Amino acid sequence: MSAIRLLVLGAVRQHGRAHGYQVRNDLEYWGAHEWSNAKPGSIYHALKQMAKQGLLHAHEIAPSTAGGPPRTEYEITDLGTEEFLRLLREALTAYDQKMDVKSAAIGFMVDLPRAEVVSLLKERVRRIEEWRAAVTEHYLPEGGPEQLGHIGEIMNLWIHTADGEAEWTQGLIGRIEGGAHTFAGEGEPFVGVLLDGQENPYATGERTAGP
Numbered sequence: 001m002s003a004i005r006l007l008v009l010g011a012v013r014q015h016g017r018a019h020g021y022q023v024r025n026d027l028e029y030w031g032a033h034e035w036s037n038a039k040p041g042s043i044y045h046a047l048k049q050m051a052k053q054g055l056l057h058a059h060e061i062a063p064s065t066a067g068g069p070p071r072t073e074y075e076i077t078d079l080g081t082e083e084f085l086r087l088l089r090e091a092l093t094a095y096d097q098k099m100d101v102k103s104a105a106i107g108f109m110v111d112l113p114r115a116e117v118v119s120l121l122k123e124r125v126r127r128i129e130e131w132r133a134a135v136t137e138h139y140l141p142e143g144g145p146e147q148l149g150h151i152g153e154i155m156n157l158w159i160h161t162a163d164g165e166a167e168w169t170q171g172l173i174g175r176i177e178g179g180a181h182t183f184a185g186e187g188e189p190f191v192g193v194l195l196d197g198q199e200n201p202y203a204t205g206e207r208t209a210g211p
Contacts, residue, residue: 003036003100006091008046009076009084010108012056017075019061020044030107036100047074055080088112092120095127095165106172110190114176114183121173125166132162 011023018026024043032038051058056074076084089112091097091105109117135158175181182189 003104004042004046006087006104007038012074013076017073019071019073093123110183125169128162128166
């Protein structure tokens with residue numbers, strides 16, 4: 001899965017309608033340009049491609065009185081919402097997702113009901129434990145990974161990573177079950193987007209032409 005697809009759909013959905021610079025500004029505010037491939041060129045390309053695929057609807061807005069080219073605003077379609085929720089559920093459940101996809105999923109998890117997120121995360125833990133059991137059963141020699149010399153450190157890394165992921169996910173489940181955060185259907189959620197005219201302290205300043 002590509003994190004940029006989930007990130008851009010989620011960012012547009014939070015605004016209702018947003019132009020490319022707003023989406024880019026939000027993603028930079030979240031630091032996504034540091035932990036994912038959400039660079040300016042990738043964002044504008046994703047917006048155009050998903051508009052062609054029917055996931056976003058492109059509205060051409062008249063240029064301002066100060067002049068300049070028309071600006072395109074994007075609105076998520078019903079098909080786009082279905083795709084966003086599918087990607088989100090998959091990213092919350094699958095253990096083998098890359099860190100950028102996992103991070104994007106955590107960033108949008110409150111778009112789902114609390115009980116569903118808990119269920120998805122519990123399934124994630126189950127898959128981690130299943131994967132760990134397969135590694136220890138099929139890849140580790142009887143005497144432990146040390147029998148494989150320095151190559152055994154790869155197995156140590158796999159197991160340590162799986163244990164850390166499971167522990168962190170269990171902690172998140174506990175916090176959610178304990179009432180942390182505001183999920184879909186529970187009231188006004190926390191929305192980490194910049195207000196119009198608010199300066200972005202994390203903006204890259206990279207100049208890229210885009211809609």
